[in-house]
Amino acid sequence: MGDFSLDLNEDQRQVINWVHEFADSVVRPAAHEWDEREETPWPILEEAAKVGLYSLDFVASCFADSTGQLLPAVNEELFWGDAGIGLSILGSTLGLAGIVANGTPAQVGEWGPQCFGAPGELKLAAFCVSEPDAGSDVSQLKTGAVYDEASDSWRLNGTKTWITNGGIADVHVVVASVDHTLGSRGQASFVVPPKTVGLEMGRKFEKMGIRASHTAEVVLNDVKVPGSCLLGGKDKLDERLARARQGKPAKTQAAMATFETTRPAVAAQAVGIARAAYEYALAYAKDRSTFGKPIIEHQAIAFKLADMATRIDAARLLYQRAAWMGASGRPFRAGEGSMSKLFAGETAVWVTEQAIQILGGYGYVRDYPVERWHRDSKIYTIFEGTSEIQRLIVARAISAVHIA
Numbered sequence: 001m002g003d004f005s006l007d008l009n010e011d012q013r014q015v016i017n018w019v020h021e022f023a024d025s026v027v028r029p030a031a032h033e034w035d036e037r038e039e040t041p042w043p044i045l046e047e048a049a050k051v052g053l054y055s056l057d058f059v060a061s062c063f064a065d066s067t068g069q070l071l072p073a074v075n076e077e078l079f080w081g082d083a084g085i086g087l088s089i090l091g092s093t094l095g096l097a098g099i100v101a102n103g104t105p106a107q108v109g110e111w112g113p114q115c116f117g118a119p120g121e122l123k124l125a126a127f128c129v130s131e132p133d134a135g136s137d138v139s140q141l142k143t144g145a146v147y148d149e150a151s152d153s154w155r156l157n158g159t160k161t162w163i164t165n166g167g168i169a170d171v172h173v174v175v176a177s178v179d180h181t182l183g184s185r186g187q188a189s190f191v192v193p194p195k196t197v198g199l200e201m202g203r204k205f206e207k208m209g210i211r212a213s214h215t216a217e218v219v220l221n222d223v224k225v226p227g228s229c230l231l232g233g234k235d236k237l238d239e240r241l242a243r244a245r246q247g248k249p250a251k252t253q254a255a256m257a258t259f260e261t262t263r264p265a266v267a268a269q270a271v272g273i274a275r276a277a278y279e280y281a282l283a284y285a286k287d288r289s290t291f292g293k294p295i296i297e298h299q300a301i302a303f304k305l306a307d308m309a310t311r312i313d314a315a316r317l318l319y320q321r322a323a324w325m326g327a328s329g330r331p332f333r334a335g336e337g338s339m340s341k342l343f344a345g346e347t348a349v350w351v352t353e354q355a356i357q358i359l360g361g362y363g364y365v366r367d368y369p370v371e372r373w374h375r376d377s378k379i380y381t382i383f384e385g386t387s388e389i390q391r392l393i394v395a396r397a398i399s400a401v402h403i404a
């Protein structure tokens with residue numbers, strides 16, 4: 001693995017340009033409509049599938065990029081188009097990441113294609129960790145999984161909440177506790193196959209932003225899955241539980257393993273939203289005049305734009321570094337993945353708010369996209385670990401002190 005470089009090779013450039021073109025011509029024009037409709041934009045997903053953007057092959061090629069830069073760069077471009085639609089297109093990737101992080105190669109081969117389907121028969125995946133009483137503190141998951149040796153099957157019971165694609169997904173990856181006394185170390189991930197009896201959608205949430213992405217509760221009522229649906233297999237789980245019971249340190253944790261691989265990509269999504277708002281505000285500031293000159297000639301506005309550009313570039317550099325560290329197997333000694341998510345999320349909220357200010361009253365109404373970008377940005381200080389939790393991870397990493 002090479003040194004850190006910002007140079008993209010020709011293949012990467014082509015893919016990024018292709019995604020940008022799709023975001024510009026298909027996603028951005030549909031953004032307002034699907035934000036208002038507040039439902040999964042199936043026709044846009046179909047278009048994405050037709051061109052190969054919504055597909056296992058495409059996601060796999062991004063993950064396979066040895067520099068680590070392609071996946072976040074693609075996320076930035078797509079979410080520059082629209083975050084709600086972007087999340088609908090890439091939401092299944094979170095379920096896939098849960099399978100890849102914990103599954104055997106055979107399980108990845110079996111379930112990976114079912115997370116996406118094919119044009120005309122699209123499938124969705126969901127990654128179900130959060131619960132009503134366990135969001136940041138995933139050690140408190142109440143959803144339980146009980147093994148029945150006679151039938152080599154598991155029974156899952158519990159309620160998951162805030163789940164992207166929850167209840168409408170074909171493949172649900174569910175993190176459940178097999179031994180509550182062990183906290184996070186007693187948890188395992190399961191695939192719940194399509195149409196499994198007992199898995200139902202609970203309440204669908206009406207949200208502030210990313211409204212084209214479906215978010216709902218998932219209720220698991222005596223859901224029976226075969227032993228083969230335990231990701232990683234029973235032997236590995238038993239070995240992991242034994243280590244925990246003997247007080248030996250953990251190798252990985254089911255949910256945490258997934259989040260580590262996805263954080264720089266999530267940071268890049270926030271950068272995409274921020275960039276959209278910045279570009280729009282820059283163009284607007286050159287066009288709008290007050291007191292006889294374009295508002296960009298007022299230093300107060302020009303300096304805002306300078307700060308927006310600077311923070312966006314800093315956020316991008318942080319996610320690029322974290323992605324490179326992940327791809328090159330460098331340990332995150334200072335919580336660099338969390339730093340990238342933390343800074344990008346807060347940058348997106350700040351930049352989009354500045355953009356509203358630059359547009360004045362026009363920034364505050366739905367005729368312009370800027371207020372939507374601000375609403376969309378806020379989720380990036382909340383999901384995939386809140387800003388406080390990212391700070392906790394960084395603080396612990398840099399201090400070696402257990403800060404709670």
Ligand SMILES: Cc1cc2nc3c(=O)[nH]c(=O)nc-3n(C[C@H](O)[C@H](O)[C@H](O)COP(=O)(O)OP(=O)(O)OC[C@H]3O[C@@H](n4cnc5c(N)ncnc54)[C@H](O)[C@@H]3O)c2cc1C
Nearest residue numbers: 127128129130135136162163164215383384385386388404
């Ligand atoms: C739109 C949307 C989509 C989502 N998609 C998914 C999904 O697909 N799958 C999934 O599993 N989950 C998903 N989530 C859940 C999301 O990850 C959680 O909402 C998030 O982790 C926060 O958990 P919580 O809401 O329970 O807040 P809490 O954990 O209750 O936190 C409340 C507040 O306390 C703070 N806090 C908590 N603990 C500490 C601490 N130790 N120190 C300092 N401050 C602390 C938090 O930062 C926050 O400000 C989604 C959420 C939303 C809103």
